Amino acid sequence: MKHAVANVDRIKRQLLRDLVEQNVDLIAGRPPRPRRRRGALRLSLRLATLALLSVALFGSSRWLSTLAEPRPVSAAAAFARNPAPPVSPARLPGKVPASETAFAGMVPPKPVDAAVFPLAVRRVVIDAGHGGTSVGTRTPQGVLEKDLTLDIAIRLRRLLEKQLQVVMTRESDRDVSLEQRGTLANQAGADIFVSIHLNWIQNRRSRGVETYYLGPTDDPYLTRLAASENLESGYSLADMRHLLDRIYAGVRQDKSRKLAEVVQGALFQSLGKLSPEVADRGVKAAPFIVLLSTEMPAILAEVSSMSNEDEARLLTKPLYRQYIAEALAKGIRTYAGVVEGAPEMTLAGEKGNPIQ
Amino acid sequence: MSEKKDVLHVGIDLGTSRSSISASNGQRHVVESYVGWPLDMVARKVLKKPVLIGREALDNRSMLDLHRPLEQGLIKDGSEKDEAAVRELLWHLLSLVGADRESRDGMKVRAVVGVPAEALRVNKQQVRKALQDAVDSLMIVSEPFAVAYGLEALLHTMIIDIGAGTTDFCVMNGRLPTEEDQRTLTQAGDFIDDQLMRLTRERFPEARFSIHMVRTWKEEGSFVGTTKTPVVVTAPVNGKPTQLDITREMQQACESILPSLSESMLDLLSRVQPEYQEKVRNNVVLSGGTGLIRGLGPRLEQELQTVGGGKVKVVKDPVFAGSDGGLSISTDAPDSDWERLSG
Numbered sequence: 144m145k146h147a148v149a150n151v152d153r154i155k156r157q158l159l160r161d162l163v164e165q166n167v168d169l170i171a172g173r174p175p176r177p178r179r180r181r182g183a184l185r186l187s188l189r190l191a192t193l194a195l196l197s198v199a200l201f202g203s204s205r206w207l208s209t210l211a212e213p214r215p216v217s218a219a220a221a222f223a224r225n226p227a228p229p230v231s232p233a234r235l236p237g238k239v240p241a242s243e244t245a246f247a248g249m250v251p252p253k254p255v256d257a258a259v260f261p262l263a264v265r266r267v268v269i270d271a272g273h274g275g276t277s278v279g280t281r282t283p284q285g286v287l288e289k290d291l292t293l294d295i296a297i298r299l300r301r302l303l304e305k306q307l308q309v310v311m312t313r314e315s316d317r318d319v320s321l322e323q324r325g326t327l328a329n330q331a332g333a334d335i336f337v338s339i340h341l342n343w344i345q346n347r348r349s350r351g352v353e354t355y356y357l358g359p360t361d362d363p364y365l366t367r368l369a370a371s372e373n374l375e376s377g378y379s380l381a382d383m384r385h386l387l388d389r390i391y392a393g394v395r396q397d398k399s400r401k402l403a404e405v406v407q408g409a410l411f412q413s414l415g416k417l418s419p420e421v422a423d424r425g426v427k428a429a430p431f432i433v434l435l436s437t438e439m440p441a442i443l444a445e446v447s448s449m450s451n452e453d454e455a456r457l458l459t460k461p462l463y464r465q466y467i468a469e470a471l472a473k474g475i476r477t478y479a480g481v482v483e484g485a486p487e488m489t490l491a492g493e494k495g496n497p498i499q
Numbered sequence: 500m501s502e503k504k505d506v507l508h509v510g511i512d513l514g515t516s517r518s519s520i521s522a523s524n525g526q527r528h529v530v531e532s533y534v535g536w537p538l539d540m541v542a543r544k545v546l547k548k549p550v551l552i553g554r555e556a557l558d559n560r561s562m563l564d565l566h567r568p569l570e571q572g573l574i575k576d577g578s579e580k581d582e583a584a585v586r587e588l589l590w591h592l593l594s595l596v597g598a599d600r601e602s603r604d605g606m607k608v609r610a611v612v613g614v615p616a617e618a619l620r621v622n623k624q625q626v627r628k629a630l631q632d633a634v635d636s637l638m639i640v641s642e643p644f645a646v647a648y649g650l651e652a653l654l655h656t657m658i659i660d661i662g663a664g665t666t667d668f669c670v671m672n673g674r675l676p677t678e679e680d681q682r683t684l685t686q687a688g689d690f691i692d693d694q695l696m697r698l699t700r701e702r703f704p705e706a707r708f709s710i711h712m713v714r715t716w717k718e719e720g721s722f723v724g725t726t727k728t729p730v731v732v733t734a735p736v737n738g739k740p741t742q743l744d745i746t747r748e749m750q751q752a753c754e755s756i757l758p759s760l761s762e763s764m765l766d767l768l769s770r771v772q773p774e775y776q777e778k779v780r781n782n783v784v785l786s787g788g789t790g791l792i793r794g795l796g797p798r799l800e801q802e803l804q805t806v807g808g809g810k811v812k813v814v815k816d817p818v819f820a821g822s823d824g825g826l827s828i829s830t831d832a833p834d835s836d837w838e839r840l841s842g
Contacts, residue, residue: 154653154673155831161675162828163836166638169627170840305693 264479266308268328270338270433271296272443275318280343282455289316291458292339295446298468299339303475325436335402336441337475338433341458343450350451351422352414354407355443356399357435358428398440400426406444406474413470417463418453444471505605507598509634510649510825511589511612512642515569516663516688517788518588521822522596523830529818530554530591534584535563552591557711569615569664585629593633609837610634611825613645616667616683636841640828642821643669644676646786646814649824655778659764659799660821661789663688666760668767670779679770682763686756688789691717695745695752703743708734716745722793723753753792761802768806780809786820 271292273279279288293316300309310331312324319327328336342353403426411423424445434441446467447454457463508523519529530553537543537551542562551559568584589612593599598608610633614626631637640648643658652658653671660667668682696713699706712734720730730746764783771779780803785796796811803809814820 151651151653155648155651157673158648158653158675159828159832159836162638162640163832163839165675167839169639305689 264307264334264475266310266331266333267303267475267479268310268312268331268333268336268437268439269296269299269303270312270324270328270336272338272340274313274316277318280341280449282449282458283452284455284459286449286455286459288341288449291341291449291464294461295339295464295468295471298465299337299471299475302468302472306476307479321433322436324433328437328439328441333437333439335475335478336434336437336439337402337406337471338431338441338443339471340443340445342445342448344448345450347450347452349422350418350420350448350454351424352407352410352447353424353445354403354410354426355429355431355434355445356396356403356426357430357441358396399434399442400428402440402474402478403442403444405477406442406471409474409477410444410446410467410470413466413473414447417466418457420453446471506607506609507596507603508826508829509593509596509598509608509610510645510822510827510829511592511610512645512819512821512825513569513585513588513612513614514642514662514788514821515567515615515665517818518592519819519822520592520596521819521826522598523826524596526596527819527822528592528595530588530595531557532569532588533557533560533565533567534587535560535565538562538564550587552587582629585626586633589630589633598634607635608633609636609638609829609832611638611640611645611829611832613640613642613821613825615662615665616641616643616669616681636837638828638832638840640825641667641669641676641681643667643681643786644671645822645824645828646784646820647671647824649820649827650784650814652782652784655775656782656784657764657767657779658784658786659760659790661687661756661760661785661787661792663789666756666763666787666789668763670767670771672771672775680767682767684756684759684763686759687787688714688717690756691721691752691789694755695748698748698751699743699745702745702748703734703736706734706736706741706743717749717752718788720745720749721753721789721791722750723757723798724750724794726750726793753795756789757798761799764799765802765806777807777809780807783809783811784814785811786814786817788817790814790817 271289273287273289273292275289277289279292281287293313296311297314300311303309310327310333312327313319324338342351344350407423407426411421414421415423429443431443434443447458449455449458506523510521512519514532516532517529518532519527521527533553533556535551535556536549537546543549546559546562551563556563556565564580566581566584568581568588590599593608593610594602598606610630612626612630626639627637630639642662643660646660647653647656647658647669654673656671658667658669658671660669664685664687666684666687668684669676670680672680692710692713695717696708696710699708699713712732716730716732720728720732722730726746729744730749731742731744733740733742735741768776768779783799783803785799790813796813799811800809803811816823
């Protein structure tokens with residue numbers, strides 16, 4: 144008995160020493176001290192084996208992209224089967240150029256039957272368009288696109304984060320190049336990427352929503368739009384060649400189109416109910432770099448037209464931005480096959496119809 | 500006449516749903532982890548306070564910018580408001596045990612604060628930044644570790660701390676738990692609330708109720724397996740208070756966390772050194788508010804049957820298990836160590 148008590152006291156003393164050291168390191172801003180653990184070696188071996196197996200079996204990290212449409216699996220079920228820790232951008236490793244990855248330049252494999260891998264959407268990257276010195280477009284009243292996209296993105300995160308892991312490309316008003324956005328999404332291992340933008344349409348009477356996925360276009364309007372959105376890409380010409388190789392590899396295009404369709408459907412259905420003048424401008428393909436640089440199904444949603452006076456006025460209302468976020472969330476959940484368990488609650492103080 | 504002490508030790512469990520404090524002067528308190536600031540001038544005039552905390556914040560939520568700072572077990576990255584909310588919550592807890600700045604009268608306050616394991620892993624510095632000004636010396640620990648320390652369950656034990664935002668698993672091997680010894684799931688009390696909300700809405704589409712009502716229903720009637728007492732709640736249907744039997748929905752919602760819970764428990768067990776697996780299987784401890792779900796312990800014991808059987812104990816006082824553990828750490832740590840942690 145005495146021995147057991149002494150043993151507990153000894154363990155407590157050791158634990159307290161370690162705990163204090165851990166907290167002293169924390170105060171000093173030092174990283175945690177490495178421990179010599181058998182397990183660490185085991186983990187490294189496991190990871191190395193897994194990497195070798197992936198290369199041997201599939202020859203490329205792009206093998207996932209070649210799968211046909213996955214069988215829908217609810218995120219809840221997916222979590223139950225394979226719980227993964229939440230990811231915060233703060234934990235993401237540093238940027239690695241795509242050309243330096245172990246799998247760059249390998250030959251794409253033959254398509255594999257998706258039924259073999261019941262894939263689920265677990266992690267969503269929400270990209271608030273523009274930010275920092277890139278202000279995007281602005282309403283006649285001076286409201287900036289970068290501020291609106293961030294607000295809608297934060298609302299969308301709140302709506303999704305109970306069911307899906309959400310990674311934001313930015314959470315404040317700061318510059319993030321298109322390249323950084325793509326890299327962040329790729330390194331986060333995101334399952335889908337949703338970029339939020341607000342449109343400026345020459346015909347200012349026109350108001351509507353449209354959603355893009357990656358693909359070539361002959362439409363001069365879309366070429367101009369893509370060129371303007373691609374301005375702050377951060378890519379060099381050499382990077383571009385590597386990126387362009389990916390376009391026609393058949394990658395993700397079907398899944399991106401599908402995602403674009405459901406999100407566009409949800410946006411139009413929801414916002415069209417509020418104001419019948421909102422037009423369904425459809426799902427379109429265009430070569431946006433932010434979509435090009437990602438390795439997962441990716442879309443760019445133009446959720447409103449800032450050029451239209453009525454839309455510009457509505458966009459200043461928090462509740463309208465909440466409706467937009469809810470419509471986006473609905474589309475994403477539909478794509479992800481998530482059961483709509485969480486109540487779609489508006490924020491405190493945001494009640495009623497913004498149109499009225 | 501009370502003895503004047505130079506140092507007040509406090510253990511704080513900063514939880515997603517509830518936060519508790521245990522102090523060396525014998526006081527213990529628990530508050531709901533909600534912090535709200537009046538939305539506008541009108542609200543400020545009505546409420547007569549710059550900030551509301553706990554139940555008071557929840558009751559006046561329509562007039563508040565309401566924050567639940569550790570939702571999903573993390574301080575939201577880059578959210579100054581959530582950091583401020585953590586600070587307000589901590590100061591409020593300290594004031595409840597007479598340790599706020601005005602009442603201290605030169606007394607030093609040493610605090611051990613338990614936070615969800617995920618917060619400790621992901622945003623340690625943010626947690627420290629949010630807390631450091633409120634006390635003289637501060638130690639941050641993971642909640643399951645604080646529980647284990649308080650119970651002296653330091654060797655060959657698995658703690659399953661089921662809170663609102665996260666479920667933390669931690670195997671104690673007589674040393675500080677490493678990443679390998681821990682798991683975190685986001686399926687916990689809030690997840691059950693969402694399921695119960697959805698299922699009840701489906702069954703009674705005309706009934707009106709909020710997530711806060713659902714949370715109260717769960718706290719009163721949660722169970723897994725079978726129950727002899729039906730779960731009957733009251734909610735307005737077309738404006739008229741109506742009794743709803745939600746027994747089946749409650750069971751389904753509570754059982755929705757079982758697959759991931761048992762999978763993580765068994766997976767973590769399988770990683771324990773083989774010679775100690777049996778000991779750990781027989782020392783599984785359930786803590787946290789959601790750990791009080793009726794029948795959960797026996798159900799997890801059933802799952803343990805598949806690997807040779809085991810015993811699951813539920814902590815007697817889950818509300819204060821974390822803060823009591825923190826207080827034990829605080830009083831056990833020598834003065835010399837505390838001095839290194841000041842400032």
